[in-house]
Amino acid sequence: MKNLLNQTAIAGIGQTEFSKFSGRSELQLALEASKAALDDAGLKPSDIDGTVTFTIDPNDELALMTNLGIHELRWTARTIGGGGGASATVQLAAAAVASGAANTVLVYRAFNERSGQRFGQPIGGYAGGVPGKDIHFSFGLDTPAKIYALWYQPYMAKYGVTNEDLADYVVTARQHAATNPRAWFYEKPITVEDHQKSRWIVEPVLRLLDCCQESDGGVALIVTSAERARDLRQRGVRVLAAAQSHTRNSDIMFNYYHEDLTVFDELPTISAQLWNQSGLGPKDIDVAMIYENFSPIVLMALEGHGFCGPGEAKDFIREGHIGLKGSLPVNTHGGLLGEGYIHGVNNLLEGVRQIRGTAANQIADAETVLVSASRSAVILGNL
Amino acid sequence: MRDQDLFWSGVDEGKLLFQKCRDCGTVRNPPGPMCPNCQSLNAAPHESNGRGTVCAWIISKHPTRPDENHRIVALIEMEDGVRMVSNLREIDFADVTPGLPVELFFAEVGGAMLPQFRPSASV
Numbered sequence: 001m002k003n004l005l006n007q008t009a010i011a012g013i014g015q016t017e018f019s020k021f022s023g024r025s026e027l028q029l030a031l032e033a034s035k036a037a038l039d040d041a042g043l044k045p046s047d048i049d050g051t052v053t054f055t056i057d058p059n060d061e062l063a064l065m066t067n068l069g070i071h072e073l074r075w076t077a078r079t080i081g082g083g084g085g086a087s088a089t090v091q092l093a094a095a096a097v098a099s100g101a102a103n104t105v106l107v108y109r110a111f112n113e114r115s116g117q118r119f120g121q122p123i124g125g126y127a128g129g130v131p132g133k134d135i136h137f138s139f140g141l142d143t144p145a146k147i148y149a150l151w152y153q154p155y156m157a158k159y160g161v162t163n164e165d166l167a168d169y170v171v172t173a174r175q176h177a178a179t180n181p182r183a184w185f186y187e188k189p190i191t192v193e194d195h196q197k198s199r200w201i202v203e204p205v206l207r208l209l210d211c212c213q214e215s216d217g218g219v220a221l222i223v224t225s226a227e228r229a230r231d232l233r234q235r236g237v238r239v240l241a242a243a244q245s246h247t248r249n250s251d252i253m254f255n256y257y258h259e260d261l262t263v264f265d266e267l268p269t270i271s272a273q274l275w276n277q278s279g280l281g282p283k284d285i286d287v288a289m290i291y292e293n294f295s296p297i298v299l300m301a302l303e304g305h306g307f308c309g310p311g312e313a314k315d316f317i318r319e320g321h322i323g324l325k326g327s328l329p330v331n332t333h334g335g336l337l338g339e340g341y342i343h344g345v346n347n348l349l350e351g352v353r354q355i356r357g358t359a360a361n362q363i364a365d366a367e368t369v370l371v372s373a374s375r376s377a378v379i380l381g382n383l
Numbered sequence: 384m385r386d387q388d389l390f391w392s393g394v395d396e397g398k399l400l401f402q403k404c405r406d407c408g409t410v411r412n413p414p415g416p417m418c419p420n421c422q423s424l425n426a427a428p429h430e431s432n433g434r435g436t437v438c439a440w441i442i443s444k445h446p447t448r449p450d451e452n453h454r455i456v457a458l459i460e461m462e463d464g465v466r467m468v469s470n471l472r473e474i475d476f477a478d479v480t481p482g483l484p485v486e487l488f489f490a491e492v493g494g495a496m497l498p499q500f501r502p503s504a505s506v
Binding site: 134139157202203261 | 387390391394412413414419438439440441442443444445454456457458466467468469470476481492495497
C-alpha cells in the first residue's frame with residue numbers, strides 16, 4: 001500500500017516550562033504552547049485549519065481556537081486512551097493533511113497534572129462497596145502504579161528482571177535529564193543506590209524512582225504537507241511512518257486479558273506497520289523515545305520493537321546501548337520520569353529536535369528517530 | 384444496569400458468577416454484553432468452582448487509605464478458562480509463586496463482601 005503519510009512533516013514545535021505548579025489555567029498552557037509552535041514554524045493562527053488532542057485533554061477545541069485566533073477549523077480529532085495515544089496524534093494529523101481534509105493541523109496537550117487533578121493519586125471509595133463495586137478497583141487497584149505493576153509483573157518474573165535491573169534504565173534517563181535544561185530533574189542525576197533506596201510503591205515491581213513525574217505544562221506541534229514545510233521557517237521533519245495498533249482483548253489500563261501476559265501485545269503488530277511503511281528496520285533507527293509511565297515498559301518496548309530479543313532488554317540496557325554514546329540512545333531528554341510528564345507528547349518534541357540537530361543532548365547525525373508510545377508510534381526523519 | 388451486575392449479584396449470594404454464552408458456551412470475563420466468539424447477546428450465569436492458579440501478583444506499598452493493610456492483589460487464571468483480579472490471603476507475599484493453586488472464599492473487606500483467594504487446601 002502506498003504510504004501517503006510520509007508526504008507530511010512536522011513544521012513547528014512549542015512548549016511551556018514543565019513544573020509542579022504552573023500558576024495558570026490549562027487553557028492558557030495550551031495557548032502558550034500553541035503560539036510558541038506557530039512562532040517556531042513562522043505561521044499565523046489563521047493558517048491552522050485542524051486540531052488534534054487527547055480524548056481526556058481538558059481544553060475544548062472551540063475555546064482554544066477562539067482565544068488563539070484560528071478562523072475556521074475543518075478537522076478535529078482526539079486519540080483514544082491516555083499516553084498510549086501520544087504518537088497517534090501525529091498519525092491523525094498526518095492523515096488529515098495527506099487526505100486533504102486539512103492543510104495545517106495543530107496538535108496540543110496541556111494540563112495541570114500535578115497542581116490540579118493528579119493522575120497518581122488513589123481513586124477513592126472502592127475498597128468496600130461505596131460508591132460502587134468494580135471488578136478491578138474493589139480489589140485495591142486504585143492507582144496507575146498498582147494497575148500497571150500487576151501487568152508488568154509476569155514479564156519480570158518470566159525473565160528474572162528485578163527492580164535493581166530497572167535501576168539501570170532509570171539512572172540512564174536521569175543522566176540524560178541532568179544535562180537537559182528543560183528537564184525537571186536538570187542537574188539532578190542519580191545512582192543505582194539512590195534508586196534502590198527510594199521507597200517501594202508496589203512490591204516487587206516499582207520503587208518511587210521508577211514512576212514518571214506528575215507535571216504541569218503544555219506542548220504543541222504543527223503538522224502540514226512536506227511540500228509546504230520546505231518553505232517555512234524551520235527545517236521540517238518528515239513523518240516517515242505513523243501507526244496505531246490496538247489488539248483484541250487489550251485494555252489501556254487493566255491489560256490482563258490478552259493471551260500472553262509476558263509480552264506487550266501491540267508491539268509486534270505496530271512494529272510491522274512501522275517497518276512496512278518506512279522500509280526501515282530496528283537497525284536503521286538512530287534514536288528512540290519510548291513512553292514510560294513506569295520504567296518496566298521501556299524493557300518490554302525495546303524487545304517488542306525488535307531492538308533486542310525477548311528477555312534481553314535488561315542486559316541491553318546494562319551494556320550501555322541506550323546511553324548517549326550507545327548504539328540506540330533512548331529518551332535523550334530524560335524521558336517522562338526525568339524531563340516531565342506531558343503525557344508523552346513531549347517525546348515527540350524531542351524527536352523533532354534530534355532530527356533538527358537542536359536537542360540538548362544531541363546525537364550526531366541522527367536521521368531516523370522512533371517515537372513510540374507502544375500502542376502508537378511514529379518514525380521521524382529528514383525532509 | 385451495568386455489565387458487571389451479574390458478578391456482584393453472585394457475590395451477594397456467596398457465589399462466583401461469570402457470563403456464559405447461551406449459544407456457543409464460551410465463558411467470559413471481564414463482563415460484557417456480547418460474546419466475542421459468536422456475537423450472541425444471550426448470556427447465562429455460570430457458577431465457577433472457585434479453583435484457579437496465580438499468574439500475577441503485587442503488594443501495594445503506596446500509602447493510601449484503602450490499602451493500609453497492604454493487600455496482595457493477584458490475577459487468577461480460573462479453571463473456567465477466564466482470568467479475574469482478586470486478593471490473596473492466608474499466605475505471605477514472599478511465598479507466592481507463579482502457578483500457585485488457589486481456592487475461592489468470601490470475606491468482608493472495608494465493609495463489603497468480596498471474593499478472595501487462598502492457597503488450595505487439596506493439592
